Each structure stands twice: as structure tokens, then as C-alpha cells.
Amino acid sequence: MSDENKNCCSPETGEPTATRSSAPMWIIVVTLVLLFTGGLFLDSHSGWFDKNVYAPYQSREQLESIQPKSGEKQLLARGKAVYESVCGICHGSDGLGKPGQAPALAGSEWVMAKGASRLAHIPLAGVAGAIQVGGKDWNMNMAAMGAALPDEDVAAVLTYIRSSWGNKADAVTADDVKKVRAEIGKSPQPYSGSQLLKMPE
Ligand code: HEC
Numbered sequence: 001m002s003d004e005n006k007n008c009c010s011p012e013t014g015e016p017t018a019t020r021s022s023a024p025m026w027i028i029v030v031t032l033v034l035l036f037t038g039g040l041f042l043d044s045h046s047g048w049f050d051k052n053v054y055a056p057y058q059s060r061e062q063l064e065s066i067q068p069k070s071g072e073k074q075l076l077a078r079g080k081a082v083y084e085s086v087c088g089i090c091h092g093s094d095g096l097g098k099p100g101q102a103p104a105l106a107g108s109e110w111v112m113a114k115g116a117s118r119l120a121h122i123p124l125a126g127v128a129g130a131i132q133v134g135g136k137d138w139n140m141n142m143a144a145m146g147a148a149l150p151d152e153d154v155a156a157v158l159t160y161i162r163s164s165w166g167n168k169a170d171a172v173t174a175d176d177v178k179k180v181r182a183e184i185g186k187s188p189q190p191y192s193g194s195q196l197l198k199m200p201e
Pocket residue numbers: 083086087088089090091101102103104105108109110111119122123127128129130131133138139140141142143145146157158161
């Protein structure tokens with residue numbers, strides 16, 4: 001038997017034998033350290049595998065749409081959503097109104113009134129009969145389209161129409177809406193244009 005296999009093999013048969021020996025300590029320590037740092041790395045880089053972290057975005061707009069918004073942007077986004085679902089059918093997404101259906105909100109003196117009070121009466125109680133909008137005569141009728149909406153939604157939609165399509169006027173607050181709603185009471189009757197004109201803006 002040569003010197004080389006003195007330790008590996010049975011002295012009687014010369015066959016290799018298995019012996020027990022413990023794994024070296026350093027391998028165990030290094031493995032634990034690697035597992036631990038790997039865990040830390042995943043913790044701080046994985047975003048908990050949230051699909052918002054990994055999904056590629058198709059466009060800048062899409063990415064922007066999920067960003068937190070500032071107070072004003074949030075109000076306008078809400079107002080736009082309310083507008084599109086409640087008012088846009090008649091007044092149009094472009095605010096230009098539709099012949100025979102509804103007057104324009106873009107450029108309307110009713111929308112851009114100094115204060116919010118007179119304007120807020122319109123969605124909360126409705127308008128009926130003769131009304132002049134941007135020099136054009138209308139004589140139709142609009143139900144109280146905003147009466148069923150919460151104050152915040154009415155404020156948001158009025159703020160939206162006051163600052164879209166080139167319109168420029170101050171924001172409307174939920175408090176403004178609340179006051180007008182209390183003034184109108186429980187059973188709103190639609191106003192005529194001349195009644196509205198008698199109210200303070
Ligand atoms: C079913 C159609 C319809 C819907 C929906 C509707 N309106 Fe109107 N709106 C009208 C009509 C018609 C008039 C004019 C009424 C008249 O001739 O007396 C009007 C008038 C107005 C006016 C005053 C005139 C002007 O153009 O500035 C404002 C402001 C207004 N609507 C805002 C809104 C808002 C805000 C909503 C959503 C909450 C809304 N409307 C939803 C049909 C509609």
C-alpha cells in the first residue's frame with residue numbers, strides 16, 4: 001500500500017471507506033453571513049415584489065397617473081372624473097356644449113362668476129327656462145344634476161369647470177357648497193336665469 005492511500009482506505013482490504021468529519025466552521029459562518037446579507041438586500045431592493053415596482057410602464061402619462069398628487073391636482077383629477085361621468089354627456093368633454101342639448105361652460109360668465117355661490121345653485125337645484133349664456137339665448141332645462149353628489153364632488157367639479165378649457169376662476173370649496181345646499185333646503189326647485197342673476201355671486 002502506498003503512503004497516499006494510507007488514510008483513505010481500509011488497512012485490511014485496501015478499499016476506500018467513508019468516515020465522518022464535521023463541516024468546517026468557516027463554511028457554516030460564510031453561508032449564514034451570505035444568507036443574512038442576501039435577505040437584507042432583497043428587503044431593501046425588492047419592493048416586496050409589488051407589481052408596481054417591476055411592471056414596465058407604457059407611457060409617461062401612465063406613470064404619472066399613479067404618482068401621489070398635490071392637493072390641487074388631486075381636486076382637479078376628481079373634478080374631471082365627476083365631470084366626465086355626470087356633466088360631460090350634455091356639456092361635452094371640451095366644455096363647448098352641444099346645440100339643442102346644453103350651453104357651453106367654456107367661456108361662460110355663469111361658470112366664471114367671482115364667487116362660487118350663484119354657480120353652485122345651478123347643479124344643486126337645476127336651471128329652467130330662459131337663460132343667456134355668452135350672449136346666446138337658451139330656454140331649456142337642467143335637472144339638479146349635482147344634488148345627489150357629496151359636497152366634495154360638487155366642489156371638485158365646479159373647480160374643474162372653472163379652470164379648464166381656458167376658464168380661469170378661483171377654486172370652489174366643499175364649505176361653499178355646503179352653505180348653498182343649506183340655503184336651498186331639502187326640496188330644490190330649479191331657478192330661472194333671472195332669479196340666479198338676483199343672487200350675489
Ligand atoms: C341632461 C343634460 C345636462 C347635464 C347632464 C348637465 N347639464 Fe348643465 N345645463 C344643461 C342645460 C340644458 C342648461 C341650460 C338650461 C336652461 O336653458 O335654462 C344647462 C346650464 C348649465 C349652466 C349655466 C349655463 C352655462 O352654460 O354656463 C351651468 C354652469 C351648468 N349647466 C353646469 C353643469 C354641471 C356642473 C353639470 C354636472 C354636475 C351639468 N351642468 C350637467 C344641461 C345639462
